[in-house]
Amino acid sequence: MRVDVALVHYPVTNRNGETIGSAVTNLDLHDIARAGKTFGVGTYWVITPFKEQQELAGQIVGHWTRGYGGSVNPDRRDALAIVTVCASYAEALAGATAKFGEPPLVLATCAKEQANTLGYAEVRDRIRRGTPVLLLFGTAWGLSPEMLAAADGVLPPLAGASGFNHLSVRSAASIILDRLLGERDSETM
Amino acid sequence: MRVDVALVHYPVTNRNGETIGSAVTNLDLHDIARAGKTFGVGTYWVITPFKEQQELAGQIVGHWTRGYGGSVNPDRRDALAIVTVCASYAEALAGATAKFGEPPLVLATCAKEQANTLGYAEVRDRIRRGTPVLLLFGTAWGLSPEMLAAADGVLPPLAGASGFNHLSVRSAASIILDRLLGERDSETM
Numbered sequence: 001m002r003v004d005v006a007l008v009h010y011p012v013t014n015r016n017g018e019t020i021g022s023a024v025t026n027l028d029l030h031d032i033a034r035a036g037k038t039f040g041v042g043t044y045w046v047i048t049p050f051k052e053q054q055e056l057a058g059q060i061v062g063h064w065t066r067g068y069g070g071s072v073n074p075d076r077r078d079a080l081a082i083v084t085v086c087a088s089y090a091e092a093l094a095g096a097t098a099k100f101g102e103p104p105l106v107l108a109t110c111a112k113e114q115a116n117t118l119g120y121a122e123v124r125d126r127i128r129r130g131t132p133v134l135l136l137f138g139t140a141w142g143l144s145p146e147m148l149a150a151a152d153g154v155l156p157p158l159a160g161a162s163g164f165n166h167l168s169v170r171s172a173a174s175i176i177l178d179r180l181l182g183e184r185d186s187e188t189m
Numbered sequence: 190m191r192v193d194v195a196l197v198h199y200p201v202t203n204r205n206g207e208t209i210g211s212a213v214t215n216l217d218l219h220d221i222a223r224a225g226k227t228f229g230v231g232t233y234w235v236i237t238p239f240k241e242q243q244e245l246a247g248q249i250v251g252h253w254t255r256g257y258g259g260s261v262n263p264d265r266r267d268a269l270a271i272v273t274v275c276a277s278y279a280e281a282l283a284g285a286t287a288k289f290g291e292p293p294l295v296l297a298t299c300a301k302e303q304a305n306t307l308g309y310a311e312v313r314d315r316i317r318r319g320t321p322v323l324l325l326f327g328t329a330w331g332l333s334p335e336m337l338a339a340a341d342g343v344l345p346p347l348a349g350a351s352g353f354n355h356l357s358v359r360s361a362a363s364i365i366l367d368r369l370l371g372e373r374d375s376e377t378m
Contacts, residue, residue: 001350015262027216031357038356039349073204075355160228160370161190166264167227168220171363174356175371178364181349 002100002132003181005036005173006045006092009053011144022140024048024057029083030076031170032137037079039181043099044082045092057085089147093134100132108136108143108151109176111158111165118153120179127180135180137173191289191321192370194225194362195234195281198242200333211329213237213246218272219265220359221326226268228370232288233271234281234323246274278336282323289321297325297332297340298365300347300354307342309368316369324369326362 007028010021029046036044046057061083063069070077086092097103105126107118127133136143136151148154158175159165167175196217199210218235225233235246250272252258259266275281286292294315296307316322325332325340337343347364348354356364 027357027359031360034355034357035360037353038347038351040351075353078353079355158227158367159372160366161372162227162229164226164264164267166223166268167363168216168223168359170216170357170359171220171224174360174363175367177349178347178367182364183348183350 001040001127001181002104002130003041003127004043004045004096004104004134005032005041005177006047006089006134006136007032007169007173008089008136008138008143008147009046009048010050011147012138012140013142013144015141017141019144020140021048021050024053026060028139028170029057029060029080032173033079033083034076035174035177036082039177041082041177043084043096045095046083046085047087047089047092048085049087054085054087057083061085089136089150096132096134102132104132104134105153106134106136106151108148108154109138109172110142110148110154111167113157114148114154116153117156119156123155124180135176137169139169190229190316190370191293191319192230192316193232193234193285193293193323194221194230194366195236195278195323195325196221196358196362197278197325197327197332197336198235198237199239200336201327201329202331202333204330206330208333209329210237210239213242215249217328217359218246218249218269221362222268222272223265224363224366225271228366230271230366232273232285234284235272235274236276236278236281237274238276243274243276246272250274278325278339285321285323291321293321293323294342295323295325295340297337297343298327298361299331299337299343300356300361302346303337303343305342306345308345312344313369324365326358328358
C-alpha cells in the first residue's frame with residue numbers, strides 16, 4: 001500500500017474562479033496528518049510557493065515532531081511526522097516518484113464532476129494491487145483547472161442525498177482516505 | 190432518512206481519563222455542519238452546559254445564518270442553519286424525540302472498541318428502513334463512560350491498516366456520516 005497525499009495552496013481557485021495562492025492553516029496540517037497516519041499514508045506533502053508560509057508550516061510541524069508538543073502528545077508527533085513541506089506540485093511529484101521508485105498514479109479531487117473520473121472502487125483495488133498513488137487536495141475553492149488537467153484522473157465528488165456538497169478539505173480528505181484505505185468487512189462496510 | 194448529530198462538550202474525558210467540560214471551537218461547528226448538511230443530517234446539536242460557551246456558539250452560528258457571513262457565503266449559511274445549541278444531552282435527546290415523533294436510536298462513537306457495538310452496515314440499513322438515529326460525538330479525549338453507557342449502542346472505531354487511530358472529531362464525524370449516509374454504487378462504493 002503506497003499512497004501519498006498532497007495539500008495544494010497554489011494554484012487553487014477563489015470563489016470567482018480566479019487562480020490564487022491560499023494561506024496554510026494549522027488545522028489542515030493536523031487533521032489531514034492524523035487521518036493520513038490513521039489510514040497508512042506515507043507522506044503528506046504540504047505545497048506552498050511562499051517562503052514565509054513554508055516557514056510557518058515548518059514551525060508548526062517542528063513543534064510537534066521535535067518540540068514540546070510531541071513530548072506531551074506522542075500520537076500527534078507520529079501524525080505530523082508524515083508532513084513534508086515543499087514549494088510546488090512538481091517538487092512533491094518528484095519526491096513521491098523517487099520514494100516509490102516509479103511515477104505514482106496522480107489523482108485530483110474536486111467537488112464538481114469531471115470528465116476523466118476514476119471511481120473509488122477501482123482506485124481502492126489498484127492501491128491493493130500495488131499501484132503507488134498521489135492524491136491531490138485543493139484548499140480555498142479547490143484545485144485550479146491546470147492542476148485538475150495535470151492529474152491522471154479525478155475522483156468523483158462526495159455526496160449524500162441532499163444535493164448540498166460543500167465539505168471542508170479536512171472532511172473531504174478524511175472521507176476519501178477512508179473510502180480508499182479504510183478497513184471494510186461485511187459488518188463494518 | 191432521519192439522522193441527527195450531537196457534539197458533546199460535557200461530559201467528555203481528558204487525557205487522564207477524568208471527566209471534564211471542553212471548549213467550543215469554531216471549526217468543529219463549521220466542519221461538522223458542512224458534513225452534516227452534505228449527508229442530510231436534520232439537526233446538529235452542539236451541547237455545552239456553560240452559558241458563555243453557548244453564547245459564543247450562538248454568535249458564530251448567527252454570523253453565518255443571520256449576519257454578514259451568510260450574505261457573502263450562502264452555502265455556509267445553509268450548513269450552519271442545521272446547528273442548535275443546547276445545554277445537555279437530555280435536552281438534545283428530548284428535542285430529537287419531539288422532532289422525530291419517537292425516541293431515536295442513540296449511537297455513541299469511540300476510538301476504542303466497546304462491548305455493545307452496532308456495525309456500520311446494520312445502522313446504514315436501519316436508517317434506510319426509517320429508524321431515527323442520534324449520533325453522539327465527543328470532543329477532547331472522547332465521550333465519558335456515562336455517555337457511552339447512555340447510548341443504545343456504539344459504532345466500531347475507525348481504522349486503517351496502521352494501528353494508529355487518532356482522528357480529529359471533525360474527521361471522525363465526516364467519515365461516519367459518509368459510511369452511514371454517503372451515496373454508494375458499484376463504481377463509487
